[in-house]
Amino acid sequence: xxxxxxxxxxxxxxxxxxxxxxxxxxxxxxxxxxxxxxxxxxxxxxxxxxxxxxxxxxxxxxxxxxxxxxxxxxxxxxxxxxxxxxxxxxxxxxxxxxxxxxxxxxxxxxxxxxxxxxxxxxxxxxxxxxxxxxxxxxxxxxxxxxxxxxxxxxxxxxxxxxxxxxxxxxxxxxxxxxxxxxxxxxxxxxxxxxxxxxxxxxxxxxxxxxxxxxxxxxxxxxxxxxxxxxxxxxxxxxxxxxxxxxxxxxxxxxxxxxxxxxxxxxxxxxxxxxxxxxxxxxxxxxxxxxxxxxxxxxxxxxxxxxxxxx
Amino acid sequence: xxxxxxxxxxxxxxxxxxxxxxxxxxxxxxxxxxxxxxxxxxxxxxxxxxxxxxxxxxxxxxxxxxxxxxxxxxxxxxxxxxxxxxxxxxxxxxxxxxxxxxxxxxxxxxxxxxxxxxxxxxxxxxxxxxxxxxxxxxxxxxxxxxxxxxxxxxxxxxxxxxxxxxxxxxxxxxxxxxxxxxxxxxxxxxxxxxxxxxxxxxxxxxxxxxxxxxxxxxxxxxxxxxxxxxxxxxxxxxxxxxxxxxxxxxxxxxxxxxxxxxxxxxxxxxxxxxxxxxxxxxxxxxxxxxxxxxxxxxxxxxxxxxxxxxxxxxxxxxxxxxxxxxxxxxxxxxxxxxxxxxxxxxxxxxxxxxxxxxxxxxxxxxxxxxxxxxxxxxxxxxxxxxxxxxxxxxxxxxxxxxxxxxxxxxxxxxxxxxxxxxxxxxxxxxxxxxxxxxxxx
Numbered sequence: 001x002x003x004x005x006x007x008x009x010x011x012x013x014x015x016x017x018x019x020x021x022x023x024x025x026x027x028x029x030x031x032x033x034x035x036x037x038x039x040x041x042x043x044x045x046x047x048x049x050x051x052x053x054x055x056x057x058x059x060x061x062x063x064x065x066x067x068x069x070x071x072x073x074x075x076x077x078x079x080x081x082x083x084x085x086x087x088x089x090x091x092x093x094x095x096x097x098x099x100x101x102x103x104x105x106x107x108x109x110x111x112x113x114x115x116x117x118x119x120x121x122x123x124x125x126x127x128x129x130x131x132x133x134x135x136x137x138x139x140x141x142x143x144x145x146x147x148x149x150x151x152x153x154x155x156x157x158x159x160x161x162x163x164x165x166x167x168x169x170x171x172x173x174x175x176x177x178x179x180x181x182x183x184x185x186x187x188x189x190x191x192x193x194x195x196x197x198x199x200x201x202x203x204x205x206x207x208x209x210x211x212x213x214x215x216x217x218x219x220x221x222x223x224x225x226x227x228x229x230x231x232x233x234x235x236x237x238x239x240x241x242x243x244x245x246x247x248x249x250x251x252x253x254x255x256x257x258x259x260x261x262x263x264x265x266x267x268x269x270x271x272x273x274x275x276x277x278x279x280x281x282x283x284x285x286x287x288x289x290x291x292x293x294x295x296x297x298x299x300x301x302x303x304x305x306x307x308x309x310x
Numbered sequence: 311x312x313x314x315x316x317x318x319x320x321x322x323x324x325x326x327x328x329x330x331x332x333x334x335x336x337x338x339x340x341x342x343x344x345x346x347x348x349x350x351x352x353x354x355x356x357x358x359x360x361x362x363x364x365x366x367x368x369x370x371x372x373x374x375x376x377x378x379x380x381x382x383x384x385x386x387x388x389x390x391x392x393x394x395x396x397x398x399x400x401x402x403x404x405x406x407x408x409x410x411x412x413x414x415x416x417x418x419x420x421x422x423x424x425x426x427x428x429x430x431x432x433x434x435x436x437x438x439x440x441x442x443x444x445x446x447x448x449x450x451x452x453x454x455x456x457x458x459x460x461x462x463x464x465x466x467x468x469x470x471x472x473x474x475x476x477x478x479x480x481x482x483x484x485x486x487x488x489x490x491x492x493x494x495x496x497x498x499x500x501x502x503x504x505x506x507x508x509x510x511x512x513x514x515x516x517x518x519x520x521x522x523x524x525x526x527x528x529x530x531x532x533x534x535x536x537x538x539x540x541x542x543x544x545x546x547x548x549x550x551x552x553x554x555x556x557x558x559x560x561x562x563x564x565x566x567x568x569x570x571x572x573x574x575x576x577x578x579x580x581x582x583x584x585x586x587x588x589x590x591x592x593x594x595x596x597x598x599x600x601x602x603x604x605x606x607x608x609x610x611x612x613x614x615x616x617x618x619x620x621x622x623x624x625x626x627x628x629x630x631x632x633x634x635x636x637x638x639x640x641x642x643x644x645x646x647x648x649x650x651x652x653x654x655x656x657x658x659x660x661x662x663x664x665x666x667x668x669x670x671x672x673x674x675x676x677x678x679x680x681x682x683x684x685x686x687x688x689x690x691x692x693x694x695x696x697x698x699x700x701x702x703x704x705x706x707x708x709x710x711x712x713x714x715x716x717x718x719x720x721x722x723x724x725x726x727x728x729x730x731x732x733x734x735x736x737x738x739x740x741x742x743x744x745x746x747x748x749x750x751x
Contacts, residue, residue, distance in 0.1 A: 057394070077427065078412065078414065078426035078427055079424065079426040079427070079456075079457075080426070081418065081422075081424070081457055081473065082418070086474075088438070088449075089436065089438040089449060089450050089451065089453065090438065091428055091433045091436055091437050091438070091456070092411075092425070092426050092427050092428045092433065092456065093427060093428055094411075094427060094428040095411065095412065095427045095428075097428075098427070134428045134433070135437060135438050135439060136438075136439075138438055138448060138449030138450075139449075140449075142658070142659075161428055
């Protein structure tokens with residue numbers, strides 16, 4: 001009965017030896033299986049994902065040189081269902097309108113930030129994709145969408161087909177596109193670095209959610225919002241302050257404050273100071289300098305030829 | 311120990327068996343079902359489709375049906391594809407204009423053809439701004455597609471499926487030598503000649519009344535089971551007649567397309583496949599035409615009697631509440647009842663409603679109207695608060711009124727004039743086309 005004499009430890013050691021043997025056998029078996037089974041498989045050097053080949057036209061080439069290479073931005077002017085919101089009925093953008101908008105985006109947006117902060121800032125924080133849509137997106141409450149941003153990566157610009165290429169109306173362009181782009185870019189900034197929650201307290205009980213469509217311009221100002229859309233919720237409020245401020249003259253801003261009345265103006269000014277401090281401390285952006293550049297460049301649009309790529 | 315040892319043994323045996331199984335199950339050479347990778351096959355399929363599209367030297371005739379219900383019927387679109395550009399014309403545009411834009415072929419859920427930059431002609435069907443086509447609700451428009459799954463592509467035909475609507479769209483090559491402009495002009499002429507509002511469909515020994523809505527034949531009949539059914543058969547205009555979106559089977563008789571014909575004063579269509587059936591154009595009496603359609607008011611169409619009453623409603627009703635009448639018509643309101651139906655604009659908001667009317671048809675050209683004293687939507691509100699009783703008073707004069715009807719063209723009137731039998735100053739001209747802002751028109 002030698003087995004009975006074994007101690008606990010011996011038993012354990014024995015087990016270890018067995019395990020070693022098993023491991024060894026397993027290793028041999030596995031190795032031989034692998035050796036036989038995979039002998040003749042080779043990998044195809046071509047990727048299976050690269051299907052959408054497109055002939056590059058002059059515009060594509062220009063975009064590649066001016067947007068993609070320096071800033072890693074894709075400017076998608078062709079309608080792409082994968083990038084579109086299928087809840088809406090939309091149309092593609094016209095080619096000539098897309099060309100005009102690309103020239104304008106470069107002049108009034110990319111070059112603005114580059115002038116202020118250098119190339120690196122945009123190549124790091126700019127949305128990676130701009131997608132153009134010819135029509136507006138119509139909401140069921142009767143409002144229309146001008147632009148949307150998703151997670152700091154993508155900005156969609158709507159209603160591109162209404163741009164007048166021959167006689168660009170800078171106020172309209174600022175309202176439709178550049179205010180929208182500063183608005184969306186501001187979302188990217190605050191999604192990257194948060195602003196103080198003190199901002200949310202200024203109009204805490206006044207936010208309207210979807211009912212913002214029922215608020216008139218003057219009414220919004222008197223409530224302490226720079227625009228009706230700003231009254232929808234605090235994040236929109238925050239980015240609207242930035243967008244409205246940088247795309248309008250000081251004269252306009254002062255007239256807004258006048259319409260707003262004492263109470264409204266106080267709230268707007270309080271919000272503005274938070275935005276101003278946030279941009280300075282988090283991004284080293286002087287908002288007034290930013291506005292000066294935007295306004296100077298806006299004035300230059302009148303003499304630009306929006307039909308020629310150079 | 312014993313247990314342990316048994317376990318070891320078991321594991322060893324299992325490992326050994328596993329080794330054998332794996333060794334035999336693993337066939338060293340994988341047979342590929344296809345010669346090339348999926349990527350190469352997709353690229354090749356797209357390239358083949360591209361070749362098919364561009365090889366048709368005089369382009370393709372596209373039978374395009376917008377709207378997921380094909381509500382508006384079909385439209386002929388002519389499309390010529392080159393490397394990355396497509397040239398488009400259509401019967402909805404001037405016959406001698408073409409528009410260029412881009413197209414792409416790409417892989418999505420299968421090969422997809424997309425018209426991916428805006429084309430003034432082609433995207434009319436999908437533009438959500440309803441003023442572009444004049445049809446549909448704002449935000450929807452005609453509800454057409456510009457992205458299509460390619461179901462089949464050969465040099466004889468390409469079959470597409472709209473991504474949103476699921477509508478089947480057939481393209482056939484246009485014969486070389488066919489002049490696009492002349493072809494479109496012929497189509498437009500055919501469409502004018504073959505425009506009817508009502509038919510009688512003679513089929514299987516029955517006569518079924520047919521109403522035309524846009525390019526759809528709406529038929530209501532009693533089927534083999536004895537149930538009353540309504541079918542809608544969308545069609546597209548051809549040079550010789552109508553081609554249906556899908557085969558129409560009524561009482562066992564199937565038709566795919568009709569040819570137009572005319573004998574004396576009778577205009578009719580017969581099935582292209584020779585089946586025994588006949589679609590005969592009928593022109594209902596004028597009073598029937600009036601009550602079966604929607605006929606729009608314009609201030610300029612009112613006689614002196616009506617103008618006085620409408621002015622009163624404007625000054626004391628609409629102006630007082632800061633609204634402007636957006637449209638008003640006599641016809642079927644959205645509740646399905648015959649009514650004076652209207653919309654009133656307050657800023658950019660529209661409020662709609664109706665005041666119900668009863669009618670009695672007398673002979674072929676007289677109608678007797680009386681107010682039903684009920685309303686729908688905001689109808690009663692406007693009756694009580696915006697003096698709308700003055701808008702409808704000329705129609706019934708407090709109890710009822712009988713009118714004699716005349717029109718510019720009895721077969722296809724663009725307007726109908728109602729003349730009050732008891733007061734020649736009370737005339738009302740109603741229009742077939744929608745009149746927006748009736749007080750300014």
